[in-house]
Amino acid sequence: MALLEVRDLAIAFGGLKAVDGVSFSVEKGEVFAIIGPNGAGKSTIFNLISRFYDPSAGSIRFEGREITGLAAHEIAPLGIARTFQNIELFDHSTVLQNLLMGRHAHRRTSWIEDLLFLPRVRREERLHRRRVEEVIEFLELEAHRNKLIAGLPYGVRKVVEIGRALATGPKLLLLDEPASGLSVEETQDVAFWIEDMQKDMGLTILMVEHDMNLVARVSNRVLAVANGRPLAMGTPAEVQGHPAVIEAYLGTAAVSKVSA
Amino acid sequence: MRFIFKTSYDRDIDLFEDGWHRARIAALLAVLVALPFLLGEYYLAEATNLLIWSLAGMGLMLLVGHSGQVSLGHAAFLAIGAYTDAALMHCGLPWPVAFAAAGLVSGLFGALVAIPAIRMSGIYLAIATLALFVLVEEAVILAEPITGGIGGIMAPPIQLFGISFERYGALANFYWLCLGVVAAVTLAYANLLRSPTGRAFMAVRDSEVSARALGINVARTKTLAFGLSCAATGLAGSLMGHFLGFFNYEAFSIFISINLLLVVTIGGLGFIQGAFLGAILIAAVPQVLSILRDVSGIDTSGYPGLETVVFAAILIGFIIYEPMGLYGRWLKIRTFFDLFPLCRRDMFRRQKSYLKTERMR
Amino acid sequence: MELVQLLLGGIANGCIYGLIALGFVLIYKASEGVNFAQGDMMMLGAFVTLGFVNADRMDLPFLPGVALACLVMGCVGYGIDRFLVRGVFGQPQFAMVILTIALGFALRFVAGTIWGYSPLVLETPLAGVNLELAAGLAVSAADAATIVTTVVLTVLLWAFFARTRLGLAIQAASQNQLAAYYMGIPVKFVNSLVWALSGIVATVAGVLYAAKGAIDPNIGLLGIKAFAAAVIGGFGSLPGALAGGVIVGLIEATAQRYGPSGISQMAPYALMLLVLVFWPGGLFAQIRAKKV
Structure with a gap:
C-alpha cells in the first residue's frame, strides 16, 4: 500500500x-x-x-x-509535516522556540498542568528539547539556536522551516x-539533507x-x-x-x- | 557581559537563568512585602491600585501581547469580576469563594464571547469587543437587582479567619492580599509561557497558517487565550471593587478599557514585565502632573482633560518611536551596555515595509 | 403618518452615522486600518465651523464658513497622516488602532481647550425651519438637508473612486501598496490625500449633526455607533456605509419608540455583533481570505 x-x-x-x-x-x-x-x-x-x-x-x-x-x-498528528513557499515562521520567537512549536502534535499536558508547571510538564519539556536538539544538530543550526527569526538571513530561515517540520517527527x-x-551552495546543502532524510531517517x-x-x-x-x-x-x-x-x-x- | 554556560536542558526550562537572577527577584519581592512599613497611607493605597492594574494588565497582555488578539472591551470583564464578587458576598458567601467565582465567571464569559470572536481578526475583533463592552455596560445598568443599576453597589469588607482585609480599615492587609494574588498570577503566567500552551498562543499570534500545519487547533487556542485573559482581568476587577469600596457602572467606563490598552502597549507588548511597567507609568503620570503643578505654580484647572492628553501623547510617541514599549527600550539599553563599546547605531533599526494587503478582490 | 415621521427622523440620524462610516471606509481603503478618531474629527469639524460662522465668533456667512472649515479640516486630516499615521506605516493594524484612539483623546482636548466643555449651538440658516411634505407630515429643514447632502456626497465620492484617475490610483494603492508604488503611484501622498478627504467628510457630518442640536467635545463618541454602520455595510464599500448608517438609524428610532427602555441603546450593537458573526465582511461583502 x-x-x-x-x-x-x-x-x-x-x-x-x-x-x-x-x-x-x-x-x-x-x-x-x-x-x-x-x-x-x-x-x-x-x-x-x-x-x-x-x-x-x-x-x-x-x-x-x-x-x-x-x-x-488534525493532519500533523497523523505524521504529515510541511514547509511553505513563502516562509511562514513565527517571526517574534527564537529558532529554538520555533522548533519547539513543531513538537505541538506530541504534547500530552493540559493547559492546567502547564499553568502549574507540574513535574510532568518538565519531563515532557526535556523530551521535546532532546528531539529538537537532534534536529538542530542534523541541520547545523547550533549557531542560531537562540536568535530571533526576524533577524536571520533568508537561507537560514528556509532551513529553520525544514527543521520545524522535522521536529514534528513526520512520516x-x-x-x-x-x-x-x-x-x-545552500541548494547543495538542501540536496544533501534530503538524501539523508530519505536514507538515514527513512522519511x-x-x-x-x-x-x-x-x-x-x-x-x-x-x-x-x-x-x-x-x-x-x-x-x-x-x-x-x-x-x-x-x-x-x-x-x-x-x-x-x-x-x- | 556575563556568559552562562548551560549544562542541562533544565537551565533553559527553569524560570530564572541563574542564582543572581533568582536573588534579584527575591529582593524585589522582599521590598514589596516590606512596603507597608515604608510607605504612608496615601502611597500604600497607590501601590495597591498599581498592583490591581498590573493584574488587569497581565490579563490583557496575555490576549494582545501573546496571542495577538485585540480587545477594546476589557473593562467589561473588570466589571463582571467586580459585580460577581460583590453580588456573591452580599449573598453571604466568604470572600475566597466569591473571588474564585469572579475569575471563573469572567473567564467563562470570555470564552463564550471568543467563540464568535475568533472568526474575526484585527480591527473587526477590536470593534466587536468595543460593541460587547457597550452591551455589558447597558446590561449592568438594566440589571438593577444585582448591580444596583445607576446607583451602584457596595463591595462588602473582606474578613478571613477573623482578620480584616478592609481597604480603609486595614489597608496593609489588603495590600498583602493583592500582592499575594498578583504574585501567584505572575508565576502562573510565566509557567504558561515556558510550556506548550504558551508556545501555542505565540504560534497563533505569529502565523495562523503555520500553527494549523503544526497541529495547533487555532479556534481552541484562541478561545483558551480569551478565557484565561478574561479570568485574570475578572480577578483584577474583583479586587478593584474592594479597593473602590463603592462603585457603579461608571467605574468601568470605556476609558478604563483604553487605559488598560495603554498599559500593555506602553509597557511593551509580549513581555510580562511590560504589564507592570505600563501600570507604573499609568499610576505615575497623575502624580508627576500634580507635583509639577505644585512646583511650577501653573494653574491647570482650566484644562480638565490634561491628564488624558498627556497619556495620549505618550501613547502616540511610543507607537511611532518605540513600538516595543518601555520593556523593549530597557532591553535595548541593556544590550547597549552589555556590548559597550561595540554597539552599532543601526543595530535595532526596524525594517519598514509596504503593507501587503490580505484582501483578495 | 406617525410611523413615516419616525422613520424620516431615523433616516436623517442614520445619514449622520453613514457619513462618519464613509470616513471609516475612506481610511480603510487607503491605510487598511480603522480610524478610531473619525468621530472626534467630526466633532472638531463642527467646532471649527462654529468658530467661523457663529455671531460671537468670526461671524462669516454660513456656506463660505463651512467651506473654510472643510479646508481647515482637510489640512488637519492631511497633517495627521503626514506626521502621525505615516509613522506606523508597515506596522500591524493594531498600531493604527492605538494611534487613532490616542489621537481622538488629543482632538477632544484641543476642542475642549479652545471652545470649552459646555454645550454650544452652531447657528445655521436651517434652524427652526420645517418643510410640510403632506398634511400632518413635516420634516425639519435640518433633516432634509442631512438626507440630501449625504446622498449627494456619497454619489460624488463613488463617482470619484470609480471614474477619476486619482480615485483609481487610490483604489490601486489600497489593494497592493507595493505594486501601486512600482506603477508610479505616489502611495504616501495618495494616502495623505485620502485622510484629507475624510477630514472634509467629517466636517460635513459635523455641520449636519450640529444643525440638529447642541455640540460638546464628547459628541465624538458617536463614532462608536458609526462603527456599527460601517460593520453592517462592510468596511470596503461606500454605498454600504451609507446603507449601514440608515439601517442603524432606523433600528434605533423604532426600538426607541416601540421597544422596552434601554433597548434602543443596545440594538445597533447587538445587530452589529450578529452581522460580524454571520456575515463577517458586512452585508455588502467582498471576499476576504488569506492566500497561503
Whole structure:
C-alpha cells in the first residue's frame, strides 16, 4: 500500500480550475517531486493535502485512511509535516522556540498542568528539547539556536522551516520549493539533507521544486503538471524528455524545434 | 557581559537563568512585602491600585501581547469580576469563594464571547469587543437587582479567619492580599509561557497558517487565550471593587478599557514585565502632573482633560518611536551596555515595509 | 403618518452615522486600518465651523464658513497622516488602532481647550425651519438637508473612486501598496490625500449633526455607533456605509419608540455583533481570505 494516495483530485476557485483530475501515489521511502510552470497548481495540491482547501472532488488517502474529512490541525498528528513557499515562521520567537512549536502534535499536558508547571510538564519539556536538539544538530543550526527569526538571513530561515517540520517527527514531509531563493551552495546543502532524510531517517518526501538539477538529483519519481492537469509521470529523465512537458515549459514552437 | 554556560536542558526550562537572577527577584519581592512599613497611607493605597492594574494588565497582555488578539472591551470583564464578587458576598458567601467565582465567571464569559470572536481578526475583533463592552455596560445598568443599576453597589469588607482585609480599615492587609494574588498570577503566567500552551498562543499570534500545519487547533487556542485573559482581568476587577469600596457602572467606563490598552502597549507588548511597567507609568503620570503643578505654580484647572492628553501623547510617541514599549527600550539599553563599546547605531533599526494587503478582490 | 415621521427622523440620524462610516471606509481603503478618531474629527469639524460662522465668533456667512472649515479640516486630516499615521506605516493594524484612539483623546482636548466643555449651538440658516411634505407630515429643514447632502456626497465620492484617475490610483494603492508604488503611484501622498478627504467628510457630518442640536467635545463618541454602520455595510464599500448608517438609524428610532427602555441603546450593537458573526465582511461583502 502506498503511503499517500491521491486520486482524481480537483478544486476550482471561482471559474478557474486550479487542480483538475490529478492522481498520484507516493510510496513509502521515496522522494517524489511535482514540477510544472508557475500557476500550474503545485502549491494548491499541497494546500489540499494539508487541508487548507477543500477539494471539490477526489480523495486523499494517507496510510490507507481518507483524510479529506479532517480539519487542518488534525493532519500533523497523523505524521504529515510541511514547509511553505513563502516562509511562514513565527517571526517574534527564537529558532529554538520555533522548533519547539513543531513538537505541538506530541504534547500530552493540559493547559492546567502547564499553568502549574507540574513535574510532568518538565519531563515532557526535556523530551521535546532532546528531539529538537537532534534536529538542530542534523541541520547545523547550533549557531542560531537562540536568535530571533526576524533577524536571520533568508537561507537560514528556509532551513529553520525544514527543521520545524522535522521536529514534528513526520512520516511524510511536504517541501514547498525548498531551494527557491537559495544560493548554489545552500541548494547543495538542501540536496544533501534530503538524501539523508530519505536514507538515514527513512522519511518519505513529497516536494514541489523548480530547480531541475535538484529534482533530477534527489527524486525517485516526478510528476509534471500544467494548468492543474497532470502531464507526465516517471523518472526525472523520462519526465524531462517528455514532449508535453517541454511544450508546457517552452511553448509549441520549441517542441517543433526539438523534434526537428 | 556575563556568559552562562548551560549544562542541562533544565537551565533553559527553569524560570530564572541563574542564582543572581533568582536573588534579584527575591529582593524585589522582599521590598514589596516590606512596603507597608515604608510607605504612608496615601502611597500604600497607590501601590495597591498599581498592583490591581498590573493584574488587569497581565490579563490583557496575555490576549494582545501573546496571542495577538485585540480587545477594546476589557473593562467589561473588570466589571463582571467586580459585580460577581460583590453580588456573591452580599449573598453571604466568604470572600475566597466569591473571588474564585469572579475569575471563573469572567473567564467563562470570555470564552463564550471568543467563540464568535475568533472568526474575526484585527480591527473587526477590536470593534466587536468595543460593541460587547457597550452591551455589558447597558446590561449592568438594566440589571438593577444585582448591580444596583445607576446607583451602584457596595463591595462588602473582606474578613478571613477573623482578620480584616478592609481597604480603609486595614489597608496593609489588603495590600498583602493583592500582592499575594498578583504574585501567584505572575508565576502562573510565566509557567504558561515556558510550556506548550504558551508556545501555542505565540504560534497563533505569529502565523495562523503555520500553527494549523503544526497541529495547533487555532479556534481552541484562541478561545483558551480569551478565557484565561478574561479570568485574570475578572480577578483584577474583583479586587478593584474592594479597593473602590463603592462603585457603579461608571467605574468601568470605556476609558478604563483604553487605559488598560495603554498599559500593555506602553509597557511593551509580549513581555510580562511590560504589564507592570505600563501600570507604573499609568499610576505615575497623575502624580508627576500634580507635583509639577505644585512646583511650577501653573494653574491647570482650566484644562480638565490634561491628564488624558498627556497619556495620549505618550501613547502616540511610543507607537511611532518605540513600538516595543518601555520593556523593549530597557532591553535595548541593556544590550547597549552589555556590548559597550561595540554597539552599532543601526543595530535595532526596524525594517519598514509596504503593507501587503490580505484582501483578495 | 406617525410611523413615516419616525422613520424620516431615523433616516436623517442614520445619514449622520453613514457619513462618519464613509470616513471609516475612506481610511480603510487607503491605510487598511480603522480610524478610531473619525468621530472626534467630526466633532472638531463642527467646532471649527462654529468658530467661523457663529455671531460671537468670526461671524462669516454660513456656506463660505463651512467651506473654510472643510479646508481647515482637510489640512488637519492631511497633517495627521503626514506626521502621525505615516509613522506606523508597515506596522500591524493594531498600531493604527492605538494611534487613532490616542489621537481622538488629543482632538477632544484641543476642542475642549479652545471652545470649552459646555454645550454650544452652531447657528445655521436651517434652524427652526420645517418643510410640510403632506398634511400632518413635516420634516425639519435640518433633516432634509442631512438626507440630501449625504446622498449627494456619497454619489460624488463613488463617482470619484470609480471614474477619476486619482480615485483609481487610490483604489490601486489600497489593494497592493507595493505594486501601486512600482506603477508610479505616489502611495504616501495618495494616502495623505485620502485622510484629507475624510477630514472634509467629517466636517460635513459635523455641520449636519450640529444643525440638529447642541455640540460638546464628547459628541465624538458617536463614532462608536458609526462603527456599527460601517460593520453592517462592510468596511470596503461606500454605498454600504451609507446603507449601514440608515439601517442603524432606523433600528434605533423604532426600538426607541416601540421597544422596552434601554433597548434602543443596545440594538445597533447587538445587530452589529450578529452581522460580524454571520456575515463577517458586512452585508455588502467582498471576499476576504488569506492566500497561503
